[in-house]
Amino acid sequence: MLIATLAQAQISNTGNAKAGEKIYLKCRSCHVLDQPTNKMGPHLMNLMGRKAGNIEGFEYSAAMKAAGEDGLTWDEDSLKTFLSSPKTMIPNTSMRFWGLWENQIDDLLAYLREKQQD
Ligand code: HEC
Numbered sequence: 001m002l003i004a005t006l007a008q009a010q011i012s013n014t015g016n017a018k019a020g021e022k023i024y025l026k027c028r029s030c031h032v033l034d035q036p037t038n039k040m041g042p043h044l045m046n047l048m049g050r051k052a053g054n055i056e057g058f059e060y061s062a063a064m065k066a067a068g069e070d071g072l073t074w075d076e077d078s079l080k081t082f083l084s085s086p087k088t089m090i091p092n093t094s095m096r097f098w099g100l101w102e103n104q105i106d107d108l109l110a111y112l113r114e115k116q117q118d
Pocket residue numbers: 023024026027028029030031040041042047051052053054055059060061062063064065074083092093094095096097100
């Protein structure tokens with residue numbers, strides 16, 4: 001019980017899901033979060049724990065596929081690195097996006113976490 005409470009306190013300190021929902025508007029033109037539909041980008045359902053470049057039917061760049069085959073999995077740490085500057089982490093990714101500030105990423109991750117619990 002105590003551990004669960006502490007873990008929750010920690011989660012609520014790391015980001016604001018309401019603010020994250022606004023930040024997600026930047027992603028929405030290319031990504032769907034609540035159903036397995038690919039747009040310009042692959043859907044982001046159940047993103048946490050997913051291997052990179054692994055959604056069937058989506059045409060990833062060779063760079064993203066290779067990153068997944070090399071063991072890249074999406075979790076809080078890898079998403080922080082990727083979203084702060086996609087092309088720094090994966091130089092030939094086809095995701096055309098400049099990146100977010102660290103506090104924006106914390107909020108966005110809080111929102112993604114909330115959506116995944118639905
Ligand atoms: C202009 C369109 C566009 C925008 C805006 C965009 N993305 Fe992407 N995203 C893509 C494309 C295209 C890919 C596939 C990249 C590749 O294959 O190299 C991708 C890939 C990803 C992946 C890897 C998924 C996987 O299955 O491996 C994640 C995670 C991701 N995007 C998150 C985001 C988030 C979060 C945002 C908003 C902050 C965002 N993207 C904004 C187009 C976009």
